[in-house]
Amino acid sequence: MSDYGHELRFGSFLTPSVHAPDQVVALAELTEAAGLDLVTFQDHPYNAQFLDTWTLLTWVAARTQRLRISGNVLSLPLRPPAVLARAAASLDRLSHGRFELGLGAGAFWEGVEGMGARRLTPGQGVAALREAIDILRGVWDDAADGPLRQDGEYYPVPGMQRGPKPAHDIDIWLGAYQPKMLALTGQKANGWLPTLEYLRSPDRVTANRLIDEAAVAAGREPREIRRLLNLFTVDVSARNRGFLQGPTEQWVEQLLPLVLDEGFSTFLIGRDDPRLIQTLGQEIAPALREAVAKERAGHGAGPGRVRTTVALAERHPGLDYDALPTSLAERSVEPGDAQYESVRHTYSRSGSPALVIRPQDAAEVVDAVSYARTQDVPLSVRSGGHGISGRSTNDGGVVIDMSRMNKVEVLDRATRRVRLEPGARWGDVAQALHPYGLAMSSGDYGDVGVGGLATTAGVGYLARKHGLTIDHVVAAEIVTADGRLLRVDDEHHSDLFWAVRGAGGNFGVVTALELEAYEVGNVVYAQLVADATDSAQLLGRWGQLVEDAPRELTSFLSLFPGRRGNPPAAQVTLVYAGDDVEAAQSALSPFLEIGPILDQQAQLVPYAAIVAPPGNQHRGQGLEDTRSGLLHHVTPQAADLMANMIHSGDVMIMQLRSVGGAVNDVARDATAYPHRQQNFSVLAATVPDRRPQLDKLWAELYAHLDGLYLSFESDTDPARLLDAWPEPTLGRLRAIKATYDPDNVFNRNFPIPPATPAGPVA
Numbered sequence: 190m191s192d193y194g195h196e197l198r199f200g201s202f203l204t205p206s207v208h209a210p211d212q213v214v215a216l217a218e219l220t221e222a223a224g225l226d227l228v229t230f231q232d233h234p235y236n237a238q239f240l241d242t243w244t245l246l247t248w249v250a251a252r253t254q255r256l257r258i259s260g261n262v263l264s265l266p267l268r269p270p271a272v273l274a275r276a277a278a279s280l281d282r283l284s285h286g287r288f289e290l291g292l293g294a295g296a297f298w299e300g301v302e303g304m305g306a307r308r309l310t311p312g313q314g315v316a317a318l319r320e321a322i323d324i325l326r327g328v329w330d331d332a333a334d335g336p337l338r339q340d341g342e343y344y345p346v347p348g349m350q351r352g353p354k355p356a357h358d359i360d361i362w363l364g365a366y367q368p369k370m371l372a373l374t375g376q377k378a379n380g381w382l383p384t385l386e387y388l389r390s391p392d393r394v395t396a397n398r399l400i401d402e403a404a405v406a407a408g409r410e411p412r413e414i415r416r417l418l419n420l421f422t423v424d425v426s427a428r429n430r431g432f433l434q435g436p437t438e439q440w441v442e443q444l445l446p447l448v449l450d451e452g453f454s455t456f457l458i459g460r461d462d463p464r465l466i467q468t469l470g471q472e473i474a475p476a477l478r479e480a481v482a483k484e485r486a487g488h489g490a491g492p493g494r495v496r497t498t499v500a501l502a503e504r505h506p507g508l509d510y511d512a513l514p515t516s517l518a519e520r521s522v523e524p525g526d527a528q529y530e531s532v533r534h535t536y537s538r539s540g541s542p543a544l545v546i547r548p549q550d551a552a553e554v555v556d557a558v559s560y561a562r563t564q565d566v567p568l569s570v571r572s573g574g575h576g577i578s579g580r581s582t583n584d585g586g587v588v589i590d591m592s593r594m595n596k597v598e599v600l601d602r603a604t605r606r607v608r609l610e611p612g613a614r615w616g617d618v619a620q621a622l623h624p625y626g627l628a629m630s631s632g633d634y635g636d637v638g639v640g641g642l643a644t645t646a647g648v649g650y651l652a653r654k655h656g657l658t659i660d661h662v663v664a665a666e667i668v669t670a671d672g673r674l675l676r677v678d679d680e681h682h683s684d685l686f687w688a689v690r691g692a693g694g695n696f697g698v699v700t701a702l703e704l705e706a707y708e709v710g711n712v713v714y715a716q717l718v719a720d721a722t723d724s725a726q727l728l729g730r731w732g733q734l735v736e737d738a739p740r741e742l743t744s745f746l747s748l749f750p751g752r753r754g755n756p757p758a759a760q761v762t763l764v765y766a767g768d769d770v771e772a773a774q775s776a777l778s779p780f781l782e783i784g785p786i787l788d789q790q791a792q793l794v795p796y797a798a799i800v801a802p803p804g805n806q807h808r809g810q811g812l813e814d815t816r817s818g819l820l821h822h823v824t825p826q827a828a829d830l831m832a833n834m835i836h837s838g839d840v841m842i843m844q845l846r847s848v849g850g851a852v853n854d855v856a857r858d859a860t861a862y863p864h865r866q867q868n869f870s871v872l873a874a875t876v877p878d879r880r881p882q883l884d885k886l887w888a889e890l891y892a893h894l895d896g897l898y899l900s901f902e903s904d905t906d907p908a909r910l911l912d913a914w915p916e917p918t919l920g921r922l923r924a925i926k927a928t929y930d931p932d933n934v935f936n937r938n939f940p941i942p943p944a945t946p947a948g949p950v951a
């Protein structure tokens with residue numbers, strides 16, 4: 190017998206009494222408040238004295254934030270697996286990955302039969318459960334080919350659509366006592382969930398051995414199966430000092446051998462007793478964790494990551510997975526994990542990283558950076574995964590994915606101070622600030638992440654009125670290459686604070702940003718579609734109108750090539766930052782003259798309504814190759830060259846965004862975005878096999894450009910660094926890089942070479 194090294198978990202096992210529904214829910218909430226990990230409920234659908242467990246699970250999931258939830262155990266004969274699979278995946282998605290599936294082959298057959306289900310012998314029950322597990326996993330595997338079909342004796346599935354995929358790999362824990370059930374647990378389950386009082390110590394030893402043997406025979410590791418234990422006859426105030434009937438020290442002393450010698454790692458108390466729940470969370474769990482950690486350290490062991498043999502086979506050879514700190518073990522996704530598909534790619538690039546680490550707080554980011562530094566593989570940092578350069582994924586490297594750090598807080602309404610975590614999407618930010626009458630202009634797409642955009646510039650729909658996003662950043666929290674978490678602002682590490690606002694990706698992992706938002710209520714949002722046969726003239730007119738317009742007006746223009754005999758088309762978005770409809774009308778109406786208008790609409794809407802809500806599944810679907818630059822004016826020559834591009838058929842889209850206005854009020858050296866005189870940002874994008882043609886066309890426009898906004902550029906030519914950061918900006922950045930990241934750990938996205946000791950400029 191041995192310790193399987195699992196992280197310890199503690200929870201409650203509650204009675205879903207129909208007579209006290211509020212009390213059951215309150216005990217579940219207390220389970221969370223007491224710091225426990227898991228709440229579970231009995232499931233007796235044939236008993237009218239109990240609430241329906243599934244309904245209760247859903248209710249409790251909605252009333253809690255952190256707690257895992259499970260039946261203990263669900264009665265399979267009354268919960269047909271094909272439906273159960275969908276219900277489980279749905280609840281897992283709704284609860285953001287907090288559902289686990291405790292399952293039993295069936296008991297209380299009289300009640301089960303009374304509800305119309307078939308009575309099974311113990312042997313049949315095991316066979317039916319085996320079929321059910323295959324159906325559950327088959328439904329959850331939505332990437333598998335074709336519909337799910339299974340010739341089952343108990344649960345035939347002639348053909349059903351797969352999905353939905355759960356939010357995380359749902360554990361299946363079996364309530365098992367008999368040898369065949371124990372063998373099934375070893376072969377197929379993720380956990381064994383018996384009740385202590387039903388098993389004597391020698392029975393536990395035998396049961397664990399049977400599970401282990403069956404696991405090994407099935408090509409699995411015994412560690413893949415978590416051992417959980419329900420505890421009923423327990424107390425903290427009892428004086429008789431029987432087993433688990435005494436104070437905390439006694440619990441620790443008696444539970445310790447169950448962990449270290451018998452491998453149990455999850456303890457669920459089956460008493461509806463608030464005081465016991467509280468004591469378990471606040472005293473017993475921390476004390477046992479400490480004692481176990483001490484013993485494990487003494488034996489050189491720690492809670493390890495448990496991976497199936499199949500998953501282990503998919504690990505990348507270049508990465509030392511065992512060196513990953515235990516704090517990150519549960520935060521990481523590897524190629525063999527079910528969640529891998531959803532985290533490997535970004536919006537514009539497919540990737541196959543060896544490991545994606547998803548920290549929950551800054552301390553975990555510190556651990557992630559420290560670990561990544563020890564590995565000789567690429568390191569990418571990702572927030573929203575919308576980076577156009579696609580460098581927030583990689584092949585064979587580590588990705589630090591900040592998507593779980595996504596809080597949006599209004600710190601002080603009076604000073605309009607807001608705090609954003611990098612994993613938040615701008616659509617979420619707009620929604621969260623709207624009730625306060627505040628906004629922060631970001632861009633045109635709500636799925637873009639805070640981390641990537643607010644560390645480079647942020648050219649948004651309110652740019653001419655309110656400037657760039659970075660112009661409103663007042664402080665940042667950042668984990669630097671040496672593993673320090675720094676708060677930087679005008680007074681603390683002001684050099685780094687300057688660099689973060691324009692070149693942030695080069696200096697560390699930003700874990701939070703504080704910004705001063707501004708008052709924005711409704712805005713006027715208009716869209717025009719125009720025939721762009723004469724693209725050059727349209728571009729020229731649009732450019733002039735934008736420059737002549739009041740600052741309230743910001744405009745983005747997208748140009749698409751003609752298709753199937755249709756002429757090229759221009760889509761123009763115009764945003765008037767204010768609710769003065771008359772003033773908006775007079776600012777917008779000149780744009781009706783840019784060319785033949787095919788469609789038009791204008792509305793007065795809240796700013797939050799014009800930033801599309803997030804929710805994209807990233808599959809590398811965006812255009813991979815972009816070229817970008819900045820223009821002072823849309824001159825006739827530049828307009829001709831851009832028109833050529835769109836008429837060539839080699840460019841799939843051209844976009845121009847107005848900057849200027851308030852963007853140019855900021856001094857060139859105030860931030861690491863020095864482009865404060867240009868009025869337009871230009872981007873052209875195409876598919877990989879047209880890249881040479883794009884480059885040729887772009888080379889002609891290049892002479893008319895002055896600088897580039899790196900968030901729109903996918904070129905990896907180091908020469909582009911000087912376009913993004915013309916001197917003296919680049920020299921200053923190189924000197925700061927030498928201070929904070931001399932080994933160039935953050936070297937994926939427009940990597941700035943650290944200055945050499947001889948001097949800052951190469």
Ligand SMILES: Cc1cc2nc3c(=O)[nH]c(=O)nc-3n(C[C@H](O)[C@H](O)[C@H](O)COP(=O)(O)OP(=O)(O)OC[C@H]3O[C@@H](n4cnc5c(N)ncnc54)[C@H](O)[C@@H]3O)c2cc1C
Nearest residue numbers: 572573574575576577581632633638640641648694699938
């Ligand atoms: C459809 C679309 C529309 C867009 N529209 C606009 C627009 O209107 N205006 C505009 O300004 N931009 C726009 N962008 C560009 C966008 O701002 C950048 O691509 C930005 O980097 C995306 O941020 P992200 O967090 O989603 O990206 P990610 O892909 O997660 O990250 C991109 C890069 O940013 C850096 N980074 C990310 N997170 C952090 C962090 N926490 N700390 C330090 N560095 C980090 C890394 O170097 C990373 O490679 C658009 C992009 C797309 C795809």
